[in-house]
Amino acid sequence: MNLMIDAKSPLPVYQQVIQAIKLEILSGGLRDGDPLPSIRDLAKLLKLNPNTVAKAYYALEAEGFSEGRSGSGSRVRVPPGRQDALRRAMLESEFRSFLGKAVSLGFSRDDVRQLIERISQ
Amino acid sequence: MNLMIDAKSPLPVYQQVIQAIKLEILSGGLRDGDPLPSIRDLAKLLKLNPNTVAKAYYALEAEGFSEGRSGSGSRVRVPPGRQDALRRAMLESEFRSFLGKAVSLGFSRDDVRQLIERISQ
């Protein structure tokens, strides 16, 4: 797993950890049943306090992305079908968010289409 | 001006005020020379402490979006040409951000193009 933590980001560190792991799950890098690094190991790797990592793991578990057991460790818990559905849903959600901002800025659908043409080549 | 403040948002209130006004400027709703509401009026309208609004105004001025004078009030200060440039730059920045997320999720350019086709009609 390749996590990047930006201490200067306005986004809290523990949320960056959540996002990074969630992204790893959604993109297929982590699959159902795969073990997550132990809280202390990951904390040492990222030079964070174990509590910060624990907070992220707790949130992931609350969202149904993982399962932790004392003594045993934490494992990814995502029904195989759900991963792809979530992945597509997130892409669509992100695009709609972008579209909303574009509209707020006063751009038309055609303006957006034109930008996309120009950029994504 | 139509400002929406979400007290439950993780984004600090004063930053929401900054964003909202900045967006109003970039979208053309507020133009060079237009007066901003007085700090006390806007605070009363949004049910915030005047200091919170003042903090936002201070930041806007520091970024060069406005100019405040004691006794006279605050006015939008954006060179006419710059507004459109900023507006386009922000749209492009937002799109690149979206594109980056899509790639992180493992989607190809074609996947993205397909989604855009489907949604933006």
Added chain:
DNA sequence: CTAAGTGTATTAAAATAGTGATACAATGAA
């Protein structure tokens, strides 16, 4: 000029979020 309204500045207090230190309980390998 007077007075109301303006932005600015200072200081303090409270609440919340984030991080850190430590102890506890469960698991599993030796």
Added chain:
DNA sequence: TTCATTGTATCACTATTTTAATACACTTAG
């Protein structure tokens, strides 16, 4: 069992954010 490792829980500390109460100097309408 023994012991190292695991997730969990609790408490405290720090920084940030927000609110609050004033005070000050400037502008402008009357």
